[in-house]
Amino acid sequence: MSKAGVIELDGEVVEALPNTMFRVKVNKGSLPGVEEDKIVLCHLSGKMRIHYVRILPGDRVKIEMTPYDLTKGRITFKQR
Amino acid sequence: MSQIKTREEIELMKVSGKVAAKALKKILENIKPGVKAIELDTLAKEVMEAEGATASFPTVEDYKWATCITFNEQVVHGIPTQRELKDGDIVSIDTGALYKGYHSDMAITFPVGKISQETEKFLKVGEKALDLAISKAKAGNTIGDVSQALQETIEGAGYSIVKNLTGHGIGTELHEEPMVPGFGKAGIGPKIKEGMTLAIEAIYAQKSGKVYLEDDGWTITTQDGSLGGLFEKTIVVTKGGPIVLTPYL
Numbered sequence: 001m002s003k004a005g006v007i008e009l010d011g012e013v014v015e016a017l018p019n020t021m022f023r024v025k026v027n028k029g030s031l032p033g034v035e036e037d038k039i040v041l042c043h044l045s046g047k048m049r050i051h052y053v054r055i056l057p058g059d060r061v062k063i064e065m066t067p068y069d070l071t072k073g074r075i076t077f078k079q080r
Numbered sequence: 081m082s083q084i085k086t087r088e089e090i091e092l093m094k095v096s097g098k099v100a101a102k103a104l105k106k107i108l109e110n111i112k113p114g115v116k117a118i119e120l121d122t123l124a125k126e127v128m129e130a131e132g133a134t135a136s137f138p139t140v141e142d143y144k145w146a147t148c149i150t151f152n153e154q155v156v157h158g159i160p161t162q163r164e165l166k167d168g169d170i171v172s173i174d175t176g177a178l179y180k181g182y183h184s185d186m187a188i189t190f191p192v193g194k195i196s197q198e199t200e201k202f203l204k205v206g207e208k209a210l211d212l213a214i215s216k217a218k219a220g221n222t223i224g225d226v227s228q229a230l231q232e233t234i235e236g237a238g239y240s241i242v243k244n245l246t247g248h249g250i251g252t253e254l255h256e257e258p259m260v261p262g263f264g265k266a267g268i269g270p271k272i273k274e275g276m277t278l279a280i281e282a283i284y285a286q287k288s289g290k291v292y293l294e295d296d297g298w299t300i301t302t303q304d305g306s307l308g309g310l311f312e313k314t315i316v317v318t319k320g321g322p323i324v325l326t327p328y329l
Contacts, residue, residue, distance in 0.1 A: 001137055001148060001174055001185060002156050002281050002312070003255045005246035067246055067259045068224070068269050 006031060006065045010079075011040065013059045020044045022055060022075065024063055031070060040065070042073040053078055083249055083257060084275035089182065090316050093251070093277055096133065096179035097314050097325030100186050103127040103175055105329040107147070113167045113193055117149040120173065121160035128177050136176035136183045136254050143298070148174040148187075150299065155242055155283060155291055155308030158299045167193035170203065172310040176254065183254045185279040186326035187312035199307065202239065202286055206309040209233035209282040214315055217322040219274045226272075227264030230282055234262070240289030242308070245300065247281035250314055274317055277325070281312040 009031070011024040024042045031038055042063055044055065055061065055078060062077035085093065103124040110123060125146040128135055135146030150158035150172045151165075158172070165171060174187035189203055213229040226247075234241050247260030258270045260280055272278075285291070287306035294301055302308050314326045 001140065001176065001254060002245040002283055002310075003248040003259060005244055005259055005261055007244045067261045068264060 005067045006070065008062060008064055008076075011061055011063050013055055013057050013061055014039065015057055016055065020049065024061060024073065024075065026063070040073045041071060042075050045074050045076045048075065048078070084273060085251060085277050085316070086275070089251065090275070090277070092180050092182040093184060093314070093316065094325055096177045096182045096184040097186075099128055099131045099133045099177035099179055100136075100175055100184040100314075101326050101329050102131065103146070103177065104173060104186060104188065104326075107173050107175070108188070108190060111165060111171065111190055111192055113165055115165050117158075117160040117163050117165070117171075120149060121145050121147045124175050131177075131179075133177045133179040136178040136185065139178065139183075139254055146175060148172070150174075150308065150310070152307055153305045154294075154299050154301045155285065156245055156300050156310055159296055165192045168195055169193075170195060170199060170307060170309075172308070174310060174312065181252055183250050183252070184314045184326050185250055185254060185312060186314060187281070187310045188328060189309045189311060201237075202307055202309060205234065205237040205239060206282045206284060206311045209284070210280065210311040210313060213280050213282065214313060214322050214324065217272055217278060217280065217315055217317055219272055219317055219319070221272045222267055223258055223260055223269035223272065224264040225266045226280060227261050227269070228266045231263040234282065234284045239309075240285050240287065242283045242285055242289045242291055244291055245281070245283045247279050247312065250277050250279045272317055274319055276317045277314065278317070279312060279314045281310065284309050
């Protein structure tokens, strides 16, 4: 039985940092082996920068991650 | 649940692997048009219990079956239902045993009756990718070496890796660290060490690797309806290289 890897997950922006970096909170359970809510450092995807999508703390976003580094991600979508 | 297993633990995992291999063999012998998926599941359960083991997958929350059986465009985690096998289908059988606290996990995608040459090639590539990936699981290499072998073989043949799903460490739990993705670059990721036990999986699709979750809450299926393939074996990393614990009998 294969394991659900980490490619895409939902999170909530908790803090906007300089250089279009953000801290995003992902809920427990969505990251394998992580039993509590976790903060992931994220940058904005190129497409979102081109279209000047504004991201503010409190926004629900979709982030992409690689299984090789569970501390970083990229924001690919802003939920409305 | 240490990632490095002791000699005693590996011995138990060997038994567990053998039981799973026997159960899978029994299922493959009974694959023919008209058979229901749930009947194959019962066969697996019977073999495991006769060997003094139980099925591993019921340890996954809310999953009650000994196998995952998926048809054609379905990729993984199909619940064995009343659905009948038809001539020309391909079915993936995924199963694992639990013996004295130790898990094993393996899968194969198998033709029912006659399939097209194109589909035959699709299945061959997956098996080849898995064999190559297993040969890279040597102490000193990294998970990235294994992942790259999977990705290059699958994508080199014109198919896609299903990136949402990964192989995994295995032992006293069915899913342990590290994750073993089907994509990556040689040299990256965690180091592979002697005594590690891994379930390496080639999870791929004929066209796009994008998948969705069906309404049953388990079955994962390709978005474009192209075929899904799944080949998996549990291995242990030894001084002399990787040893397969769940061979295709």
